[in-house]
Amino acid sequence: MTASSSLRPDLGDVAATEVAAEQAHVDRVYAELAKADARAASVAAEGLARGRTDRTGDVRDEEMTGLFERDALMYAAARRRATLEKQYEGLVFGRLDLGEEHSEPGEREVRHIGRLGVRDDDYEPLVIDWRAPAAAAFYRATPVEPMGVLRRRVLRCSGSRVIGVEDDLMVPEAPEDLVVVGDGALMAALTRSRGRQMRDIVATIQAHQDAAIRATSRGVVEISGGPGTGKTVVALHRAAYLLYSERRRFESGGILVVGPSAAYTAYIERVLPSLGEDSVALRALGDLVDGVTATRMDHPEVAAVKGSLRIRRLLARAAGRPPEGAPTVFRAFIAGHAVRLDEPQLAGLRKRVLRGHAHNLATDQAREALAQAAWESVRLGEREHFLDAFDSSRDVDEFMAAWWPQVDPREVLLRLVDTDDVSRLAGGVLTHDEAAAVAVSNREALEEGTWSVADVALIDDLAARLGPVQEAAAEEVGFYDIEELDDLGAHGVQDVQVGGMSRMATRSNAVITPVDARERLLQGRIERPTSYAHVLVDEAQDLSPMQWRMLGRRGRSASWTVVGDAAQASWGDLGEALEARRAAYGSLPIQSFHMDTNYRNAREIFDYARRVILPVVPDADIPNAVRETGIDPREMVIDGSVERHVGMALEELLQEVDGSIAIIPPTRWHDRLRVFDGAGDGRVQVIDPLSTKGLEWDATIVLDPEGIAQESPGGARVLYVVLTRAAHRMSVLRPHNPTSA
């Protein structure tokens, strides 16, 4: 129940009095934090030692420890407050007035709720952390189930200044002395303009959202719902909640938040710090493997091949074959005997060793297997003597360096540049066209020097098969610093042409030239996957099976929060992805939450989007948009210069909204419209359709919707994503003749 200002003619004064009262409390909170700041600084300066030895002074050892602990907490709070104050909205944002059953007769308990907990000198709470159980009623109380709450108040603050209050009454009649002001905090929050980054919703979390935020920290929590239903923001608040409720477990074990793109991570990166938490790893899917950064998107058909589990057969075989340039015959003179092992024998040895070991961890086993085979081929003289000689043979050392070098998973992938080779290795699990797609894509990577986002999961799979590159051995076979070799020929290095690229080969091992593109691809070191205590995945509907496997390696002992909406998927085979997702969870129990209110789009905008998706995905999860503007999206057929029409539409929107605006054209027009990027003092962004996932703006210009649907295999689903990004205004421009525009 929301109080309406029209009920109270004297509201101006009443509101002012209420604001002043809240300001007095907020001032106390800030004063307490300032005191804590100073106290903690002086305790730190004096040190604990004084507290232990000073028996004549005013502080006893145990008191000092207690004081120190308390002040350490307060100091941390004060430091967080300083950051919060600088960058974010108020530290104190809520108040609960509870009925008499919560306190002494004739008194009423008041609880202030904030981004962190603050106590006064007597340890009485001045502000309760929003995540504490005592704050739960702030989010859960409803007029139907008031949980003892009479009035819930949201304080609107600018830094430490209270600028307004919004009250909701939880009981039919307010007690005489309990005034009720404002128009409701939620609508105020939804109506305001959006910046370039997502904001926290800590003051206006709704009861059904709170249930997902505070759900058990064990097992899997899946959150589904249509566009704009707060899935992302709820999941981020959940991460902050988990850190609060089990700080030791989640801070030391780590929380990983994974989103679709770098644009997405940039968009959400302020939410957790604004809640006082900055110990969470935010990663885009292209950044999940340490040592590799990928932002390039493959053509969706290629991404589908790379994302499907079928590709694992290819990767298994690629990882198991001899490294590039490995010798095919072993010849050496050992203990007076000429030893020779031919190709099939070596292949047999390799196969045997790899059956039980990862390549990079099996150098010793490979050497042992070679020694055994060498002895078997000779069987003359004393075995021990032969094996000793084998061990100290330089020929053997040289052979091993070439036959069993440490292998970087990226190099294995980059060898897959020839369609026939890929096809043969894949052994029938890929069609000829699919094999060609993989080969072409790798050739492109070598030309451009960039990995695609889908490649990252393949590198991770190969890294898991090969095992981590061992440092010392890696150095031995590392890349030459070409500058230091003035005579390459003298070192047995020669220039060869492979697949149109300049590369270097040594006698024993192919060594890569410092051709920029290839070097860039191999820069950095692939690290072992970090393991996390919690993995939070947003836009989960878009993860390929291979990407789920990649996440699974990072969440083997994790609990999960997984967020998505199938109707927004750009991935074709959801069945296989779902299986891979379940495999990543292991045997953990799953708890599901469904969000059904769209808080982002004005109803008029969402209605437009709904009309696009329902014919294509009749069972799309359609939420209820709660806010109306009375203004329909503007639709125009345009003729002539696209730039001019986009410019005109932009002019209008710049007048109409205060915040951010996106221009979303089909990818092929992106470059032509780049001139608008950063216009309107940085308010305008030109962005391609797939990169809009998870983001939102005050207004959008959607150019050529049919073109957007046609260019992606997700088709109408991707267009649906694009059409649900605007909060307040949307202009849709349709070129009269798209091909000639």
Ligand SMILES: Nc1ncnc2c1ncn2[C@@H]1O[C@H](COP(=O)(O)OP(=O)(O)OP(=O)(O)O)[C@@H](O)[C@H]1O
């Ligand atoms: N309780 C709330 N109070 C204020 N704003 C809210 C609330 N819940 C959601 N919002 C706002 O609604 C918008 C949409 O939220 P969010 O991006 O999390 O939705 P989503 O379900 O992840 O959307 P999509 O699937 O379309 O990416 C954001 O601006 C968010 O801050």
